[in-house]
Amino acid sequence: MSNRTLGLMMGAVALLIVAVAVVFVLVLSGGDGGDGDDTPARPASDSADRDDATDDRSTQEADDRDDGDRTTGGICGENRLVTFGDDPATVFDPIQIGDASTAEYTAEIFGGLVTLNLDLEVVPDIAERWEITDGGHVYTFFLRDDVVFHNGRRVTAEDVKYSLERAADPANFSPTVLDYLGDIVGVRDKFNGRADDISGVQVVDEYTLRIELTEPISYFLQQLTYTVAYVVDREQIEDDPNNWTRRPNGTGPFRVKTFRPLEEIVLIPNDRYHLGPPKVDEVVFSLSGGSLSTRFQNDEIHVALVPAVELAGVLSGESELSEFYRPVPQLSIFYLGFNVNEPPFDDPLVRQAFAHAINREAINEVLFFDAAVVADGILPPTLPGYAEAVTTYPYDPERAAELLAQSRYADDMPRIILTFSGGGGDPPDNLQAYQQQWREALGVEVEIEAIEWSAYLRELRRGTFQMYSAGWIADYPDPENFLGKLFSSESRLNHTGYENERVDALLNEAATLGDQEARFRLYHEAEQLIIDDAPIIPTFWTISHYLVRECVQNWVDPGTIVPKYRYIEIDTSGE
Amino acid sequence: MSTVVAPLETGDLGTRPAPRYRFLRELVRKKIAMVAIVLITIFYLAGILAPWVSTSDPNYQRLTIEERLDTPSSEHWFGTDAAGRDLYSRVVYSARTTLIFTLVVILTGSLVLGLSLGLLAGYRGGYIDTAIMRVGEVLSGVPTLLLMLAISAAFRTRLNDVAFWLKDNTFLGDDARAVVPFLIIVGAALPFAWIGSARIVRSQVLAIREQEYILAAETIGASTTRLLIRHVFPGVLPIFLVGISASMAGIAGGEIALSYLGLGVDPSTPSFGTLLGNAGGVRTFQEYPHMLLVSGIPIILFFFSWNLLGDALVDIVEPRTYRR
């Protein structure tokens, strides 16, 4: 090789490096614009502010670490809450939301006629008060006159009507409108393109709205607390139909400061919030970063969620994190569902035998470190309307074997497959434990099959599973959301094929009963009937495992979607 | 990563005694290579003999507080996991999973597919050659894990149906169900498994064809089969081994990665992926380091042995050949 070749070669290497650099710079410079793309309305100063804040924080953290003092100063030295979040599955458009993570942010940004407080009671939001007339068919809402959007525009009854009609507009494909607002007169007509407006929603005057229902359902107000009924700003949507969700103009306690998908969401207070403005200066939802419990331990984050696989590392006696541990019961349940129309689970005795054969207490003690709650019923204890009297099947292998021997499949057990997916329900270790317990108590071999989440959902709908592991999270805190949705023979979410006339009658009656106590009694009766028929085996009421710094005051997780960050205070005094 | 391998020196062929013996002799002389081979053999033997060398059913849960998360003891050599399962038995059965998976992928993908496509490309040349090599080039450029995931996610439900059909209608019986999770990930790995070996075989064939002119008298009249057996295979074997040892970590790693994500083998088949997933995060490592160590160290040693063997093979095959 000559010197000339050498030079050329070095040149070529340089060329390659320059090419890389150019591509990189191109991508990065697209970057600044790209950041803008994420949040187009974000003023340039925001980004500078943020960077400064970040720098300050890291320096401060470094200093604190040197002092060896992690509870004062550090992450507790500023009046901002740093918590975690899931990447929003959809945009912040209230009518498009079907998942809990996006709903959590949306509930802080928007508001509806009514909302839930931390005790899961329906309380006024935009509506100051309401009257229920006509035997529960007509709701008249009287709106507050001091509610404004983040940009200062006053909210009137017209805005509410617009928001509800927008939700029902067939062009908007809302996946949730029929579930939550389908009982309003005219919503189905509008949704199916047979009407231009919702006939059951009438503006009486600027601050009065009348809503008429097809059935006098008693949980209508609960349904109205869901995101699909939130009030949106017509002017903003019409001005910028494609990008408004990136900086939504809602009526909620917080505004979006920054939204960077997969990175972070920063919310700042709406100081004019009519129910009392938030007390923190900022709420940061960190959507990225390494293991939450590690970052918590490293003093980088106020609140962490501990995944089941890391529970052992937090709950064992020696762990320094155990003092921050807070178990929070969720409005949700894990269960094993049976296809009641397919052998062998078309025989209730087989289902009951399976239920008696599993030892959930042992699983709780060993696999969950006693941090879960064995489901002794379907409705979770924190749900309004929970009945202690309802009971499920205790662990009783002898009884299980007896029941199986009486069933018609005693001598001829077909192959049984238990299907699960990572999307919800008992973790695989639990399923293996059940498998082992069925083998030991009943001599029945159950095969476990894992499939991918969206395929799971599709097959669940088609009813092709014999037995499946599933979970259910309440959308609104009412027994109807569990019993009516999962066990009414009319519900499309009834995947077990369960049908019981008495249960249907009870559920229908309860749905429209005004007297809350009497309603709950009907639900209890239905719940016990369902459990006795055993179309599902409730396994666990789920618990979320959190780590929370002690400087965070008023931190709660009510177990469902409730605007909750405005209550939080950070104790910066260092005590 | 693909492997860049220059053609073997053509002078090796014909003049010296059969090259494969020389190759084996040199291999035995390398101490590091022998250590690697011993380690790999132990790993594979553990996999083959899993039902006999394991001390317990790998899935058997001991649901008592005393027996969960046990550190290694005389009863549980590698300790137990959060569900009280014997980790030693799980590791041994995971080795079996790795063994079956790598064997199947290498036999079907690298050997059968790679060899035939490489031969085809080398002998026929022209458009067939270009087409095969270009397809391979682009395939090696698409994000492998991404496509493996897509394939696995797309066909899992379908293949499960196939498995149940096979179980009911063929002699396979229960084995059909056990085979299917493998079929999915093998199917997901195959499109990428042939590329490296096809390249090696092709360049070898090209080298030999050039040699035909040099040794015209000898090769004229020689049948293709004879040529293959006498010249191509012995020449290909060492380089082929180099290729396999280089791609082994990728092949075995593919299954481990899929299983780690919950998209690989079913949970009742122990795999290093699920073991490492269960060993959990940083917190669990701090409190119960044995879970990560007992499943991590065997797999590290396995990859390390193949790496060492590959390194030694390169030195033997062609001291001047460089590999990336």
Place this chain on the structure above:
Amino acid sequence: MSQGLAGYVIRRLLWTVPVIIAISILVFLLLRLAPQDPIDSLLGQRYDEEIAERLRQKYGYDRPLHIQYLKYVQNLFQGDLGVSTKHGDFSVAEVIIPKIRVSAGMGIMAIVLVFGLGIPVGVYAALVRGSFLDPLIIGFWLLIDSIPVFVSAVVAPWLFALQLGWVDLTYEGVLHPNIILPVFVMSLPGVAGVARLMRASVIQVSNEEYVRTARAKGLRERTVVVSHVVRNALLPMITAIGLSLPGLFAGSLFVELLFGIPGIARESLQAVLGFDFDVVLGLVLFGSVLFVLANILIDIAYGFIDPRIRITAARGG
């Protein structure tokens, strides 16, 4: 020579087109023939046949496959990669570009680290060849290479964040020091490969005639090594660097997952699991085109350096 090279490059490019079309059809069919589609994953448990049908109409999934494909290609030629069903109708470009930026940023750092460490290590190993140090060094890096990311991404944070307290784990952008740990975890396994390549290359060059001549002329050993051996031995690095370029944009899945970095690999996983058709297809095409371009770039580079190097031979294909 340059004429031959130009012809060669054009032929390569022409071959690329059908192959990429074939791959796009393959991936397209793979996604479309799966039993589930993005609407399933979008609607989840709230799936309603009627809404699903409307959504399928909206995205055109109800049309025959070949029409869908042609439509996709037509849009592609207008620079439109489609929309992400998962991310509420954001365009594919909007979804993937910010994430590619993150992954590419880490990739650049990783490449600098891998070659910055690998080249000196390789040169050193070659110079001490014959002593126990050579196999020790290479063996050490091979061992590092053998540690799966699932292990190192657990042990490294434990060691450096919890035990030593050197780094934080919150992701603060690619330009924040917190990125160092994930970059190390993703790049250290690559050092062994570069070091071995460099070592082999140095050894090979050392045996060349002109190096022996230089030594025979009595040049100082350092001069020989630096100005003759190392400079020439860098040649194969072109291939190595070139081939690692497309990887820049692919990200490292497990590093991104375990360190929670909003990169392209994590997005790819989500897209595949959510059957986000257009995003998956966009990612695969993007990756394939980059790879082909990088290969051609390498060939051109080689062609300029040394026309004697037969392009096909150098590339093994």
